Amino acid sequence: MTEESEVSETNETAGAAGTAGTPGAAGASAAGGTAETDDFLARAHALLADHPVVDGHNDLPWALREQVRYDLDRRDIAADQSDDLHTDLPRLRAGGVGAQFWSVYVRSDLPGGHAVSATLEQIDCVRQLADRYPQDLRLAFTADDMEQARAEGRIASLMGAEGGHSIDDSLATLRALYALGVRYLTLTHNDNVAWADSATDEPRADGLTRFGEEVVREMNRIGMLVDLSHVAPATMRDALRVSEAPVLFSHSSARAVCDHPRNIPDDVLESLAANGGTAMATFVPKFILPEAVAWTLAADENMRAHGLHHLDTTAEGKRVQRAYEAAHPRPMATAATVADHLDHMREVAGVDHIGIGGDFDGTAFTPAGLEDVSGYPNLIAELLRRRWSTADLSKLTWRNAVRTLRAAEDVARDLQSRRGPSNATIEELDGAAPQD
C-alpha cells in the first residue's frame, strides 16, 4: 500500500486525459502510423523491456491439445506459428511478455467425467513446453521464481486451472493440483459447478455454497490464488467476503464500460483495494465492445432462427454464420477499446489493482492491434498516449500481479501455522451434491 501515494497524483492527470481523447480518435491514430505513434510505440517497447507483461490467461495448452493432441513437433513454438496460433516464443518476446499464466483449462462437459485427468494432461503439457524450451521458458511457482525468471531473461511460466470441475469437488485434488504447480483456480467456467455459480449459467447456489466457501479457505491456506473471472457477481462478492488472501480476475474487464456478464461490476472493482487483489483486463471483443455484444446477440438470434444452436460449428452452422457476417460486418474492437476498460478500472479499483489477461488462443477473434501476443506494445502505446505514467504502467504490466501472488504466499504461510489441511466434503457441508 506504500504505492498508493505516488499513484493518486498520476491518477488525476491520466483520468483527465482519458476523458479528453475519445476512444475512436485514439484508435484511428494507432492505425495511422504517424511519427507520434512511432514515438509512443518506441517508448512502449522500452517500458516493457523494464517492466514486462504478466499475462493472466493464455489458452495455448488447450489449443495444442485440440489441434495436434500435444504433438509439440507439429507446433514448434520456437518458430512462427501465426497460421495456427496466437502464441509462439518469437511473438511472446516481441510482445514484451515476462510471465505467463498458462491456462490448464479443460471443458466442463468432457464426456464421461475425465476433467481431472484432462487437467493433469494439460499440466503435463506446460511442463513439457518448459522442458522443451529452457532458453525461453522457466516454470515458476512463486513470486520469487517470477523475479528470478525475469532476471534470467526467461518467460516465467505459471499455471492456472479454469473451472472448479477440475477438482471434482475434492479439496485433496485441489492440493494435488497445487503440488503439481497450479497457482490459480478459476472457480467456474461457463457452467455452474455444484458449489459456485457462473456468470453465464442460471443462478443456483446464489454465489458460493458452504463447500464453495471451504474451497476458498483451503485455497487461501495452500497459497493458490482465487480467480473470479467467469463467476457470477454473487460468487465474486461471496469469495471477496470469505477470502483471507488477495483474489485475481485472470481475464475480465469492466461491466460499466461494456455490459456483459463476463465483466466485473463497479462495486466489486471498488472492493479490490481492501482485498489487495488484481483484475486483469481481457481483450475478447465480444465481452469488451458494446457493439460486439449487440452483434453477437443478433448473430445468435439469427442462428436460432435457422433452427441451430448458437455455438453450432457444423458445416451448416458455419454457412449460416458466414452469411450473417457478410450481411452484417462484425464490429472491430481495437487497443483503444481495451484502454477504455483499463482507464475505468484504474479509476474505480485503483492503479494497484489492475493487470492484463489477454485470453489469447482462447478466443477466435481479437482486437485490431492486439491480434496476437506480439500486440501488447500497441496497448501500452495507447495508454502512454492517454498519459499513463511509467509508474502506473509498471504496476499494470508486472508489479501488481507479482505482488498479488506474493501476498497469497504470505497469507498461506500464516494460515498454515494455524490450521491443517481441510478434509471437508461437499456431502458434509452442502448435503448431497445437487446434480452429480
Place this chain on the structure above:
Amino acid sequence: MADTAPVLQGSPRAFTPAPAPEPAPDPAPAAGPDPVTKNDAAPKNDSAARTGPATRTGPETRAGSAPPTGPMARTASEPRTGSETASVPAPAADPASVTRARQLLAVRPVADGHNGLPWTLRLRSGHDLTPGHYYDLDLADATLHTSFPALRAGGVGAQFWSVHVPPGAVGDRAVSATLDQIDFVHTLVRSYPESLRLALTADAIGDARNRGRIASLLGAASGHAIDSSLGTLRGLHGLGVRTMALTHDRNTPWADSALDEPRAGGLTLFGEEVIREMNRLGMLIDLSMSSIDVMRHTLALSKAPVLFSHSAAAALTGRPGDVPDDILERLPVNGGLCMVTFEPARMARGTGPATLADVADHLDHVREVAGASHVGLSGCYDGGPETEPATATDGTYEPLPRPRGLEDASRYPYLIAELLDRGWSETDIAKLTWENTLRVLRGAEFTARAGGPRRAPSMATIARLDGARR
C-alpha cells in the same frame, strides 16, 4: 508455501521431499544400524544364529534387548502373558531364532510391499488425522493392524503405502480418489515426522533408515488411477507415486485383471505404451492381480525389473491372481521381485485358516523357483480382500484378520524366525527383507536414467492406439 507442495518447490523438475526435522536419537531397535552389527550380519550362517545370542555381547545384545516402545512391542525375552495371548496362539519358533531375527531386522529391516492403512483410515475417519480425534498412530489400536509401535517392533524400515482406487470408480472419480489418497499419505508423513519420512528413490530409503524413520513410498493399486492417460501417469509420478499395479480386481481398458473376464488378451497397444512410459519415468510396474497373459506380456516388454507387490505362488494355492512357476522362473532374467502376501484368503490351503507357516511355505516356494534374490514380503496389513464391496465411510470398516502368528505389523520377526528355523541363510534373509526391494527400485531408476534422454514423453492416446476413448 509449503505444506502441500513437497513437490516442485525449487527446481521445476525435481521432486523435493518435504524437509524432515533433523533426526532425533531414536529409541527403537529397528533403526540406526550400528556399523559393527551391519558388517557382522550378512555373512552369518544358521548355526551362528542359533548360538549367537547366547555367547555374543556388544551390539547384538544391545539390538536384541533394546526395549521396543508401545504396547504392541514385545521381545522374545518377554513371554506373552495369558491374557495377551488369549486369541493369539504362541508361535512355534525357537526363542533364540526370534532374538536372532530381531537382530537381523535391526540391520536389514523389512521393506514391505503393501499396506492398506490409507484406505482404512479414509473409510473409518474420513482422513481426519487430528491427534486424538480418531486414531493416534503413535499408540497401538486394537482395531488396526498398523501403528508405529507395531511397525517398530516388527522391524519395518520401509513401507509402500497403498493408494487404493475405490471399487467401481472410473474416470475422474478414480483419479481424484487417487489424488485424495496421495494427499493423505503426504499428510500422514507430515503428521508423524518422527516416525515417517517420504522416500522417492532407493537412496532416500537408505537415508530414512539411517535417520531411524520408516521410509514411506506410494504405490497406486490399480491402473484405473490414470484414467487411460499418460499425462495423468506423469502427474502421479510427479506427486511421488513410485509403483502402479496395472490392474486390481477389474480389467482396465488396456490390461486384463486375473479376477475379471479376459478382454484384451493381455495388454492392448496402449497398455504396452503404459509399460514403456513407466520404464521411462522409473515407476515400478506392479503385476499383482494382473492376468497371466499380462504378466507374460509385460515381462517380454519391460526394460526394468517388475514387481509383484502382493502375490501368492500358484503352485501352492492355484487361485486366480497367483503367480505361476513359469513366471517366477523368468524373474531372475528380468531382475524383478515377487513379494509374498500375508492375505489369509490367498494363503490358506485346505480347510483350516491360514497361518504363519503357510506364508513361510509360499516364501520357500518362491525362493526355490525364482531364487532368493527375487522374493520379498508384503504384509498387506489393514488391507481388505481383493474384491471388496463398496463400503461407506461410516466408521464401521474393519480390516480383515491376518494369518495366525502374523496378526499385526509387529509380527515380522516371528516369520523371519520361522525361516531361520527352516534353514534360510542370513544372506537370504537380508535379501528377502531389505536388499531385493532396494535393488529393484534402483533397477527401475537406472532404466529411466539410461532410456530417458533417448525418449521424449509419450503423447500416445488410447484413442489413437486402441481406437477407443477410455
